[in-house]
Every structure is written in C-alpha cells, then in structure tokens.
Amino acid sequence: xxxxxxxxxxxxxxxxxxxxxxxxxxxxxxxxxxxxxxxxxxxxxxxxxxxxxxxxxxxxxxxxxxxxxxxxxxxxxxxxxxxxxxxxxxxxxxxxxxxxxxxxxxxxxxxxxxxxxxxxxxxxxxxxxxxxxxxxxxxxxxxxxxxxxxxxxxxxxxxxxxxxxxxxxxxxxxxxxxxxxxxxxxxxxxxxxxxxxxxxxxxxxxxxxxxxxxxxxxxxxxxxxxxxxxxxxxxxxxxxxxxxxxxxxxxxxxxxxxxxxxxxxxxxxxxxxxxxxxxxxxxxxxxxxxxxxxxxxxxxxxxxxxxxxxxxxxxxxxxxxxxxxxx
Numbered sequence: 001x002x003x004x005x006x007x008x009x010x011x012x013x014x015x016x017x018x019x020x021x022x023x024x025x026x027x028x029x030x031x032x033x034x035x036x037x038x039x040x041x042x043x044x045x046x047x048x049x050x051x052x053x054x055x056x057x058x059x060x061x062x063x064x065x066x067x068x069x070x071x072x073x074x075x076x077x078x079x080x081x082x083x084x085x086x087x088x089x090x091x092x093x094x095x096x097x098x099x100x101x102x103x104x105x106x107x108x109x110x111x112x113x114x115x116x117x118x119x120x121x122x123x124x125x126x127x128x129x130x131x132x133x134x135x136x137x138x139x140x141x142x143x144x145x146x147x148x149x150x151x152x153x154x155x156x157x158x159x160x161x162x163x164x165x166x167x168x169x170x171x172x173x174x175x176x177x178x179x180x181x182x183x184x185x186x187x188x189x190x191x192x193x194x195x196x197x198x199x200x201x202x203x204x205x206x207x208x209x210x211x212x213x214x215x216x217x218x219x220x221x222x223x224x225x226x227x228x229x230x231x232x233x234x235x236x237x238x239x240x241x242x243x244x245x246x247x248x249x250x251x252x253x254x255x256x257x258x259x260x261x262x263x264x265x266x267x268x269x270x271x272x273x274x275x276x277x278x279x280x281x282x283x284x285x286x287x288x289x290x291x292x293x294x295x296x297x298x299x300x301x302x303x304x305x306x307x308x309x310x311x312x313x314x315x316x317x318x319x320x321x322x323x324x325x326x327x
Contacts, residue, residue, distance in 0.1 A: 018313035100306030107288035109261030127289035258299035
C-alpha cells in the first residue's frame with residue numbers, strides 16, 4: 001500500500017482498514033514527507049492487538065522502496081494513490097499481480113443556468129481551495145452557463161475572498177501552505193503562463209513563500225496548462241458554455257476521469273450527464289470534491305482503476321473462488 005502526502009492519515013486508512021479486514025498482511029509505504037501519521041497508526045494497531053507481522057511500515061525514498069517492492073514476488077497486490085506517471089510505472093512492472101490505482105484528475109464542475117448560485121458558489125469555493133487545492137478531486141475546471149456567468153463569477157469571488165489563508169494549526173484558517181516551496185513556485189509559473197496566453201486573474205494570483213493565494217481565472221481556453229493538466233494547487237479556471245452537449249464534450253476533453261460535479265435542477269440533464277460524462281463518479285448539486293468514505297470511489301482513463309470505500313476495497317483485495325461439491 002503506497003500512499004501520498006496530501007491527506008496522510010485518511011488515505012492510509014482507506015487502504016489499511018479494508019486490507020486487514022480482508023485477511024491480508026500489509027506493507028505500508030507512506031509518502032516520505034508525511035510518514036509520522038502512518039507510524040503512529042501502526043503503533044496504535046500494535047497496542048490494540050494486531051498480530052505481529054500483519055502490518056509493516058517502510059519509510060524513505062519512494063522510488064527506491066517502490067522499486068524494491070515491485071521486484072519482490074511475495075507482494076501479491078499493489079494499491080497506490082498518487083501521480084499517473086508512477087501509477088503507469090507500477091502497472092508496467094507488476095506483471096500479472098493485482099493493481100489498484102487512484103491517480104490524478106483535473107476535476108470539472110458544471111453550473112447550469114437553473115442552478116442555485118448561492119449554494120453552487122459556496123460549495124465550489126470550499127472544494128476548490130480546501131487543503132490548498134492539493135486534493136485529486138478538488139475543483140479545477142468550472143463550466144458556467146452563459147446566462148448566469150457574470151453573476152456566478154461575482155458570487156464565487158465574494159465567497160472566496162472570505163477564506164482565511166494562514167497557519168493550519170489555527171482553527172480559523174481555511175487554507176494553509178502548499179507541501180513544498182517548489183510546488184507553490186510551480187503553480188505560480190502555471191498561472192503566469194496562463195495569463196500570458198490570455199487568461200484574466202479575477203482573484204488571487206500571488207505567492208508568499210509556500211503559500212499561494214486562492215486564485216480564480218477567467219478567459220481561459222482548454223489547451224492552457226491550468227485546464228489541461230492537474231494543477232494540484234488552489235487555482236480554478238472558469239469558462240462559459242451555451243449548450244448541454246457542448247459542456248459534456250468539454251468535460252470529457254481530458255485525459256482524466258475521476259469525478260465531476262453538476263449543479264442543476266433539470267433531471268433530464270442530470271441523467272444525460274450520468275450516461276455521457278466519462279468519470280468514475282458524478283456528483284449532482286455538489287462539486288467534484290464530494291466524498292464520503294463508504295462510497296465507491298475510483299476513476300477511469302488516466303485517473304486509474306479499481307475502487308476504494310471499505311466494501312469495494314475489500315472486494316479488490318480478495319480473490320473470489322468457487323467451490324463445487326459433487327455428492
């Protein structure tokens with residue numbers, strides 16, 4: 001089980017709980033920059049009576065340890081959350097062994113002309129910038145119907161301006177720093193590049209050390225890096241649409257397909273989107289970043305394969321057999 005930095009206890013539990021419940025032993029490799037939660041959890045599980053050897057935690061360089069684990073034929077399954085690049089490497093080297101991959105996304109959320117703008121703006125502001133945007137289902141692309149475009153942009157700016165950027169240990173803080181200075185610098189460069197290509201900064205667009213202010217971009221096009229790739233930072237790009245088929249096509253114009261959001265009261269649109277949008281999960285009247293731990297969670301295309309959520313992960317982490325008794 002190989003886990004990332006961004007939600008270092010929750011994402012460990014997503015893998016560890018189902019794996020142990022299914023009767024497996026686990027080698028857990030947390031991200032090298034956030035190993036403490038995994039080590040503390042392992043201590044607690046030992047205190048609770050987990051038999052010795054059922055859980056091992058390896059810390060250190062991901063490339064080195066990952067390579068060693070991939071070469072070890074005693075490992076029967078790999079479950080990984082992280083980048084598509086590493087996911088593809090794991091799949092290529094795992095051979096016939098099971099692989100479950102939770103990879104990246106550039107999540108889209110649609111705001112249709114009949115949407116509740118107050119609700120949509122409030123939820124999108126929360127779920128675009130939470131954890132400094134370092135969540136694979138954070139809202140990144142927003143498609144807004146032309147009839148309500150200006151009103152929505154103004155409402156989202158209003159909601160976002162109220163978010164508090166600061167020390168994550170302070171309960172009043174909404175947005176803390178990014179994981180590394182170089183990641184904040186990368187986001188700064190992507191936004192700068194988008195502006196040079198014609199994007200307009202409606203809000204934010206500034207960096208202070210490892211902090212990057214929540215940023216809203218308009219006048220974007222689908223080929224900009226902030227739309228085409230995964231920003232993994234506190235940046236959203238807003239574009240307009242006129243027709244339902246047009247916006248579904250825009251959402252699908254992505255290498256990724258983890259989750260998408262749709263705000264509408266039009267049931268026919270919701271059902272059409274459910275049939276045609278190419279994602280593992282469509283969230284109606286909430287943003288793409290909606291998740292509860294027991295729901296089936298996973299993507300298509302470069303967003304990976306397999307499902308998380310306890311019931312679904314347990315199924316992934318077992319081998320079904322059939323026994324035929326002839327008497």
